[in-house]
Amino acid sequence: MTAGGYDAVLLAGFGGPEGPDDVMPFLRNVTRGRGIPEERLVEVSHHYQALGGVSPINDQNRALRAALEKALRHRGLDLPVIWGNRNWEPYISDVVADAARDGRRRLLGVATSAYSSYSSCRQYREDFGGALLSTGLVGEVVIDKIRPYFDTAGFIDPFADGTAAAVQHALDDDFDISQIEILFTTHSIPDAMADSSGAACLGDHVPGGAYVTQHMAACAAVAAAVAGRCGATPAWQLVYQSRSGPPSMPWLEPDICDVIEGMGARGYSAAVVVPIGFVSDHVEVVWDLDHEARDAAEAAGVWFERVATPGTDRRFVAGLAALVAERLQGRRPDLTIGPVSLPQRPDFCATGCCVNLRGAKPTTAGQDSARDWEDTDVSAEQLIRSGIPGRLPV
Structure with missing residues (x-):
């Protein structure tokens, strides 16, 4: 195992179809349980079909996975980066099961979303929890997640x-x-x-x-x-x-x-x-x-x-590698306010963070995988006492 107890990085993506026949099954995966009419899915499918039925997102994540692994090696961290999706192959649950078979039991998640909200942060934690439940790996595999990185x-x-x-x-x-x-x-x-x-x-x-x-x-x-x-x-x-x-x-x-x-x-x-x-x-x-x-x-x-998105821009990839290294080395975020004038967020999710309004689902933990901070009563005062530095909004 590497420093910090992790033995792989799990790059978690949204997923996308890789051919015309994948488009409708993919859209049904995305909208399952949300009551979206079939005619709306057909309408959206035309966007994908106009692009050949292939979403660029999977190739983009393959490139990001390779770039992040290279950036980690540049930092002297021999840590493999595995990649799984929420809505299409390779599914997170399958990737986690494969990692467990390879002896990789503690994973550090990096979501391809920079901000805090249910769909952009917490739902990935639910994906991790669901993967452990569906594969029977609860208690055997641990998955943490780096903090939102909009401010890097x-x-x-x-x-x-x-x-x-x-x-x-x-x-x-x-x-x-x-x-x-x-x-x-x-x-x-x-x-x-x-x-x-x-x-x-x-x-x-x-x-x-x-x-x-x-x-x-x-x-x-x-x-x-x-x-x-x-x-x-x-x-x-x-x-x-x-x-x-x-x-x-x-x-x-x-x-x-x-x-x-x-x-x-x-x-x-x-x-x-x-x-x-x-x-x-x-x-x-x-x-x-x-x-x-x-x-x-x-x-x-x-x-x-x-304007283009960051994609695999060297600086963006290096920033993700720095956040991974921060967790591997067991360091808390420092007091430095970066280019964005907000305090850095803590590395774990506090009580009620980005709640699922459709009902609670199991998640994996953030800073301490032995317990789900979701289920604890963490106050702002306790956050300060626990060593999370920086200003807390009032």
């Missing part, structure tokens, strides 16, 4: 570079800085899920919760970097995309296409679109932005450029 320089800097370059392209095309609007975009989620993201004892359960707060802080960090490189910052806002719920359910707004359609009325004629909520250019980036949002811009007569 490796995540922020690639977005800052791409946004500054896109703003400069608009300026070079004779748009004034006052005519440019930066649209930071992320996946919309139900208002109730957003409001319950984070942990009550950390002061996160406010309108929008940790999900919106973290995105806004990341956006502000990118905007500040743009100001330093371009001499000024265009107007910017956080918008949302890829809504999938029924019209009767409130989801985070405004929708990016609606915002683009109204840009002219607000005095803007150039849109720089930054997919700040995503780590790679998968279907919801390629289709929803490069097709639907771009089409909306063309119809509105708006100049359009979309």
Whole structure:
């Protein structure tokens, strides 16, 4: 076993179809138990079929797995990186079972999502717990998870570079800085899920919760970097995309296409679109932005450029490797506030963190896998006494 007691990194992804015949089964996996009508799945399937029936996400995660393993070796950590998905092969449960057969009994999870919310953080912990239950490995295999990493320089800097370059392209095309609007975009989620993201004892359960707060802080960090490189910052806002719920359910707004359609009325004629909520250019980036949002811009007569996601950018991969190394070496997050003006989150999930509003499911632990902090009454005072440094929001 390596330092810190871990003997593999588990890269946990969303998954995606690898051929036309996979598309509908994949979409049914994604929406199982959510009551999404079949006709809506057929509609979404057309997005995948237009791209050949193949999602780029699996190849992107294969590349990220190889890059992360290489970055860990560069740090002197001989730690294999295994990869499993929530919704398509290779499934997390199968990968965990294979790891156990190979004698790898303590895994450190890295989710391909940077923020706190049920779907982007806690559900991966449920995936880990479900994998242990379905394989009969409870008590034999332990799976921890690194903290959300929206605030790391490796995540922020690639977005800052791409946004500054896109703003400069608009300026070079004779748009004034006052005519440019930066649209930071992320996946919309139900208002109730957003409001319950984070942990009550950390002061996160406010309108929008940790999900919106973290995105806004990341956006502000990118905007500040743009100001330093371009001499000024265009107007910017956080918008949302890829809504999938029924019209009767409130989801985070405004929708990016609606915002683009109204840009002219607000005095803007150039849109720089930054997919700040995503780590790679998968279907919801390629289709929803490069097709639907771009089409909306063309119809509105708006100049359009979309910034790339971090993907396998060297800095992003190095940042993930640093978080893994932090856990391997048994160190707590330090007091340093990174490029984002929020305290670093603790490495374990406190009581009620990003609750599952449809009902509790078994999860694996965060900082201490011998116990699920979910089931303990952890107060902010106890967090401070336990050695988690930094400011706690009030």
